[in-house]
Amino acid sequence: MSTLLSKENFLKMSEFIYRKSGIFLDYDKHFDKLSKYVDRRANELEVEDFRKYFFILRFEDKNGEEFQELMNAVTVNETYFFREKEQFEVLANKILPELHKTLPASKPIRILSSPCSTGEEPYSMILHIVEEANVVEERDIEVVGIDIDSTVIEKAKKAKYTDRSVHAIPKNILAKWFKKKNLGYELIEDLHGSVDLKVANIFDKEEMRKLGKFDVIFSRNMLIYFDDASRKEVAMTFYDMLNPGGYVLLGHAEYMSRIVSVFKAKKIDGTLIYQK
Ligand SMILES: C[S@@+](CC[C@H](N)C(=O)[O-])C[C@H]1O[C@@H](n2cnc3c(N)ncnc32)[C@H](O)[C@@H]1O
Structure with a gap:
């Protein structure tokens, strides 16, 4: 044809x-x-x-x-819950307690999942925060998820997942926070709406500016689809979007030191994180 x-x-x-x-x-x-x-x-x-x-x-x-x-x-939207889960553990047990100590008490801690695809990444943050982060009772924590693909954002809002998508979640956590459906699982009602989900293009400066400032940005498995010039542009966008002292976490195959030199690399419990 x-x-x-x-x-x-x-x-x-x-x-x-x-x-x-x-x-x-x-x-x-x-x-x-x-x-x-x-x-x-x-x-x-x-x-x-x-x-x-x-x-x-x-x-x-x-x-x-x-x-x-x-x-x-x-777009390539491949993702699943608890992917590279050490990063969520470091977020809940190390980064959030540190930010809680250093930030003024009245300020919410803001976390961005960019890109969030169908929502597994930001909801994994929420699950780690509610299960592990002691600061959750004393501090407002906002999680925002963005993606350029509007179909994945719609799916993320519905919070319905396949068996494959939840395969890495420990059984007790799955039973506690999900309802078993005929096909797959749905996040329990209480957690619907726990992530602020939006369609946004990381290269659209105005859209990014409107999201406001963040203390932590997860950007995993998106930069691998970009070339060097685009990676640099995105890294500098994240730099601008972070509050002073804020952190970026990348996917396992992505290294900030190969992109820009404005962040300080740190290792916490073997997990590489980048600080503004
Ligand atoms: C492989 S998924 C990664 C999802 C999740 N962060 C993870 O690691 O499991 C990559 C996502 O990047 C999104 N994406 C690609 N280009 C983008 C852009 N310019 N702005 C925002 N999102 C973008 C795609 O729509 C896709 O959902």
């Missing part, structure tokens, strides 16, 4: 995606997926050639819906 996307058009489109979202699509790896997407979308929009589709995407997409469709199709 013929497709609307040629190699030349793929390069135009991947350049556009990269510029807007930092996501780098490689021709050999991603051509088929993007080509199927463009054919489907062109069909739905009843346009006959790539040029018209690309025109709509760039110039007639006033409320950003076409861009949102595209982002929902090109």
